[in-house]
Each structure stands twice: as structure tokens, then as C-alpha cells.
Amino acid sequence: MPASAAPATATAPAPVSRRRLLQASGASAAVIALGITAPNASAEEGPQPEGLFSLGVASGAPRPDGAVLWARLAPEPLAEDGHGGMELRDVTVRWHVAKDPEFRQIAARGQALAQPELAHAIHPKVEGLDPATDYYYRFSVGRTNSPVGRFRTLPAQGAEVESFSVGVVSCQAWYHGHFTAHKHLAAEEELDLVVFVGDYIYEYGITEANLWRQGAEVGPAHQVETETLEQYRLRYALFKLDPHLQAVHARVPAVAVWDDHEVQNDYVGGGSSTGIPEDQFAYRIAVAYRAFYENMPLDIEALPEGPDSDITTGFDVGSLARFSLLDTRQFRDPAPMDAEDQQDPDRTMLGAEQEAWVTERLEQSPALWNVMANGVVVAAITEDRTDMWDGYPAARQRLLDAMVASSNPVVLTGDIHKHVAAELLADFTDPGSGTIGVELICTSVGSDGDGAKTDNYTDDWTQHEYVKHYDGRRGYIHLRFTPQELVSSFYIVEWIEADDTAPKQLSARFTTPAGDPRLIQA
Template identity: 85%
Template structure:
């Protein structure tokens, strides 16, 4: 008889007040007692937003779904009444669910947008599983995942997809369509701007064949508006297919809250005390709509999305938050050079350095929101605005095997080597940075554009392409193969074929990008 698998204890200090949700609410959204009363009849189409999983471990995974029979209901509640609903989940070794390995249930509650986040534990490492949710006679789509290898295990290969900046209104998610069809894929990393907060109007709705109602035409500022924005983006079938295919992990950048916000400050002059409320509801909507563990649960305007895990002895992945803890933008060149200025904040900076210093892995991957490589000093919204902090990061990377930085933000594919010291062209390289273009942001794009000279003026920048697409990485003990895929159009429809824009090999022990 399959075990009823319990999640990790819900005990962290922030749990008592999570943007208004109580500890009991959160706990029941992870695991509800088996004696919970039967769910009353529910409307059809509860699982319109699909399924997802994340926070991978060798022994389990966090599963996610959000009940929404009318996902685009303009009040942001997804067509759900203000009542709790019992959601059952099953994990099996086969897609027909004949070999059920674990089962349980969680309570979908209006306080968390009827989303559930059960953590499944007690599974076997490096093993394929299938999962689904049920309410009454309704079953969700089937998702799949592979647990991580056991600690220290020898791993022959691991394949990662990287995506960024998915402005739904600028184009179809063709990149997700092709990513979901990749033959070899173990994980997807979202490196920022999962949603955009802007109002969707005639001027920016470039995705042809769709319309949006009045509730989408205003900038997201309230919890209900952020929930609706996630529902709109997650209603895309290609994004749902990616989530159902493999586990996903994510860092955020700015548009999950507001364009160019820094720390607790608005980019448009909203007073900090009022903006703190907007951050709180935006972070809460992020938690509600992503397959995150309880550690990412926000406490008002504070949230901890920093996390990491090892893929046996092959790779260590570290997720960084480059938005919440950074110092304000520099006021002048002298301020920009101050050594105490930080992108990550002191605590996160120390944590990331420690993970690099004691890593047993062949490859050390840092996922972050903004570009690390030095491009132009006037781009102060990237690590260029924090040169002393960048140098500390590069110094930490120099002490770890084979560092790799994954980045998004700029809506361009860029492949660059990272110098040990960008003020010294002869300092050698300490790692590589692989910058993923957008899924939809900026529409169709073009291979070259007005920004191309800024990037390609540097010998360490090896590739630039301004079209839409995704990045695929294949990691082995001998090498990293990075493949930059693009599609030539996204505005008209989702039929564009994928094309290989560039491919590089980085041998283990050699921080170069060698065209392949």
C-alpha cells in the first residue's frame, strides 16, 4: 500500500504572519489531514492553470497547482468561491498511476488563491515519477519529474533549460513550445521577469489573435491584480507544458513587482511605506503561483527565494536574489566605486561565497537576475553599477571549480567569458556567463540592433543575438555544452521553428567559450 508522505515540517520563524496568512493556512496548503471532509461539488475546469513542481531533492519534490475554473475572472479569484477545497495528489512510477508511490491531500484556500504546495518526501533518488491532482472526479494534467541524484553520486549528464522575460502581451510563447519538446531536459531555470506588471493596452499588445478585458489594462498593484496577471501568463499552454515536463526553479528580477525597483524603493516615487505593501502582495502572489518550498513564503515585504542544491557530484546550483537587498543606484561615478556598495547584501554575499568555497561539484552554477560581465559603466542597473561587489563575487568564483553564471533581463542572447578583474584585460578568466534572451519581451527582435556594438566591443563577449528563444545546457564531468536557440517571430503566431543561433563548449577546468 503506498505511503502517505508528509512534507517538511512547517516551523520557520516567519510562518506566523505571512502577508496575512496564518501558520495554519500555510500548513494546510502543504498537507491537510486525511480526515478532512469530502469536497463539495466544484465547477468544471478546476485545473486550467496546469501543474508544476520544483524545489528538487534526491528524496522528493514540491508539487503545485492552483484551482481556477475561470482563470481570467477579473476579480482575480479564478472563478472560485471563498471556500476551502480538498485537493488530493498522487505520485506514481508510471503515467497511468498503476504503481502509486505516494499520496496525500492539501487544502486549497482562498487566502492563498486556492493554490497548494505539497512537499513529497521518501522517494528514490535519480528516479522518474509522475504526479497529478484530483478534486472529486476531476483530475489535473499529468506532470513528471526526476528526483535529484543521491548526495555525492557520480552523474554522467544533467540537462538544463534557461528562460527569461516572458512578456505574454509582446508575443507567443514559442520558445516554451520548443523547450517542452527537448529530448533531454532535467530542469528549467527561470532567471527573472516571469510576469510583467504593466497594463496591457493597444500600444503594447503585440501578440496577435488575442484580446484582454479592462482588468488587464491597468498596472498590477493589488494582490488580486497580481494574481490575475499570473493567471493570464500561466494560461499559455506552452508554458504549462514546460512546467508539466520537468521541475522548475526561479529567481525574480524587477517586473514581478515594478520595473526598476530597488530594495524597498519604488522607481516611480511611491513612498516607501506604501510601496512596502505593494512588494508584500507581489511577493505573496509569486509564492502562490510558483512551485516553491515554504522557505520562500513572504513575511510582508520580505521574502527569501535564495536556495540551492547539488546534482550529485556534477553540479551545484545556487539561486541569487539581485533585487531585494541591493543598495540604491549610484548617484555619481564616485558613489558607484564605493567598496561597501552591494548587489546581494552582506548576508547573501557571504552565503553565496561559502557555497562556492566548499563546493564538491565539478560545475558551480549561479542563477541571477542581471548581467555580471562589464559592458558599459552607465548601465548602472546591472552589476556594472556595483563594480566592487562584482569583484568580490569574481574573487569568490575564482576559488571554485568551473563557475557558470546564468542571467536574463536584457532580452538578448549573449555568451561571455568572465575576467578575473575587468579592470585588467590580462587577468585571465574565472568563469563564463550565459545570458538568455527573452521568451516574448520586445516582440520579434532582430539578430543585431542598436545595442550590438556596446556588447561586441569586448573580446570576452563571444556572441550576441537579439531574437527570442531559450538556452539549453548539457553538463557532463568533461564539459558544458551551451546551445542558444532562437525563433524568428513570436508576434504573429507560435509556428516559428527553432534555430540554433550559437553553440559553445566549455571544457572542465578551462573557463572559455569554444564555438562548437
């Protein structure tokens, strides 16, 4: 969904070859491997500048025996060449994982090479840890230590789990306001995981017209739309400098799906929404996907090859919940040409391979709760919103049919910059078909500024009986899964443009009993 586009844009790159596309996606297998683990690595350390860990630390890809850790060395994070002020040479980074924040009980250690090919980002994969256990981690270069991060390993496969708490966030238009939602999310008493459901960055040029975050300034390099690898790296650095976003990443592991703004507003598959020729746009996708990998705590499977990347993944939380992360942007068919095309039964949102994958995960799931994180709204709202699943009704019905075969399906969504709670019908063309699950749609962290509880879109959404809540202010969702129920708490803040001091408020809270896919408002 747009968040105040700016007209300024950089010069489009010239047509590119397949070889250049592959080069754009990253480095050799050896470079990638050394960024994960480098037991025999040796690199000239020498004196290092201050502020190496200015972008914070993160963990992700959680498992019962470990996680992926992340850091990116950037003493000058807003350097316009995209290298964060680092010299173009390898740097050895050591990492430690401990059972205590003072690092007296070391559980694992290793080292990785931060290399210029990946903007000095590293993704070490920690293994061999105990399930359902809190761990602390930090990185070191010479005598410089990073901030301390925390993660909790997932429960053992099939283990009984009493409770699992999740934060849901979306749409981080940094220039539209302060990340107050992250400030409050990081302070949640119960939190095991955060799910980013799209638009981690925005590609628009940041200009006087859309810079609503009071007290913030940006230089000319930020005033053009991102198109090159250097520009995408710079944009991630700008957003990740926010201390509240860093606090969320340091608090718990993060998993993420993307939507459109990680590349370009409303792009579809390999097609630009603004008419950029296909070969030029393939280059832009390639560098955008590479920057996404460089700046997120992702496993190696997400590393792109040219304009192709696989962020589709999943994990189980013991016997309590199965999570499936879906890519609703890269494999979808173009927007429908007309109403007849919209109803074409062969149209796809996920692509055949991903659709078969999630169908199998749902049909064969042993978990009590089956959670899908995706980029755009599944519930039927209006037929003219063709960028959502409304534009792909046959594909939506196939997904709903697969949900019926699972227990307690839950969909987590972002995109629309509004809090919405909706019940999912077995067939949206038949109001009497019954509910089969719930969709919890998270408002934005920053996009569209302060917002308001009601707006010009309220009636479109609340006209449906299955839509139980709507709020257009900024915030996040906190979920608590138990064997008995899912409790969904929709939190908002009244303002974000002026500063980050707004207190959090509970906009609505719903209970969904296990085996009864309804939204019961507390």
C-alpha cells in the same frame, strides 16, 4: 529591463500599517501547513465547476528524495477578484505520485487543502522517493483529475552523474508575442530542469499600444498596472494560461529567481522607481511577493512575511553540479548617485548575508560545476548600465573572487532580452587577468516582440573580446553538463508576434571544457 510600459495605472493604496503588511503576506502558519499536507483535512467538496486545473501543474524545489508539487484551482482563471472563480471555502485536493504515467505503480500519495487565503494554491512536499528516478504526478478533486506532470528526483548526494540537462528562460512579456520558445523547450529530448532567471510576469498595463500578440484580447482589468494582490493574481493567471508555458512546467521541475517586473520595473530594495512613498510601496512588494509564492512551485521558505521574502536557495546534482539561486533585487543598494558613489567599496548587490552565503557555497563546494542563477548581467559592459552589476563593481569583484575559489563557475542570467555568451575575467579592470568562468545570458521568451539578430545595442556588447556571441531574437538556452564539458546551445525563433509556428534555430553553440573556463564555438 522595460518591455513597453503603458501609462495607465491603478489608484495607489493608502498608507499601511505593519500589521496590514503582515496580513498581505499571507495566512497563518496553520493555513500554510494545510496547503502543504493535510492528513486529517476535511472540507466540503460538493459539486465542483469544470476547468479546476486550467492553470496546469508544476513541480519544483527538487531533491534526491522528492520535490514540491504545485496546483491552483481556477475554473475562471481571469475572474477579476483574483480567486479564479472559486467560492471562498476550503477544498480538499488529493495528489498521487507514480513511477509510470498510467499511475499503476503509486509511490506516494496525500492531500492538501486549497484555501481562499492563498488563492486556492497548494504546495505539497513529496518525500521518501528514490534518487535519480522519473516520477509522474497528478491532482484530484472529486472525480476531476488534473493534467499529468513529470519530475525526476536529483541524484543522491555525492553520486557520480554522467549528464544533466537544463533549460534557461527569461522575460515572459505575454502581450508581446507567443511563447514559441516554451513550445520548443518542452519538446527537448534531454531535459532535467528549467531555470527561470527573472521577469516571469510583467506589471505594466496591457493596452492597444503594447498588445503585439496577434489574436489575443484582454479586458479592462488588464489595462492598468498591477498594484494589488488581486491584480497580481490576475496577471499570473493570464500568463500561466499559455499552453506552452504549462507544457514546460509539466515536463520537468522548475526553479526560479525574480528580477524587477515581478513587482515594478527597476525597483531597488524597498524603493520604487516611480516615487511611490515607501510605506505604500512596501505594501505593493508584499502582495507581489505573495502572488509569486502562490503561483510558483516553491518551498515554504519562500513564503513572504510582509515585504520580506527569501528565494535564495541551492541544491547539488550529485558530485556534478552545485546550483545557487540568487536574489539580485531585494537587498541591493540604490543606484549610484555619481561615479564616485558607483566605486564605493561598501556598495552591495546581494546584501551582506546573501553575499556571505554564496561565498561559502562556492569556497566549500565539492561539485565539478558551480552554477549561479541571477537576475542581472555580471560581465562588465558599460558603466552607464547601473542597473546591472556594472553599477556595483566592488560587489562584482567580491563575487568574482569567490568564484576563483570554486571549480568551473557558470552564471545564468536574463533581463536584457538578448542572447549573450561571455567569458568572465578575474578582474574586469585588467584585461590580462585571465578568464575564471562563463556567463550565459538568455534572451526573452516574449519581451520586445520578434526582435532582430543585431540592433542598436549590439556594438555596446560586442566591443569586448570576452563577449563571444550576441543575438537579439527570442528563444531559450539548453545546457548539458557532463564531467568532461558544458555544452551551451542558444536557440532562437524568427518570429513570435504573428503566431507560434516559428521553427527553432540554433543561433550558436559553445563548449566549455571542465577545468578550462572558455567558450569554444562549435
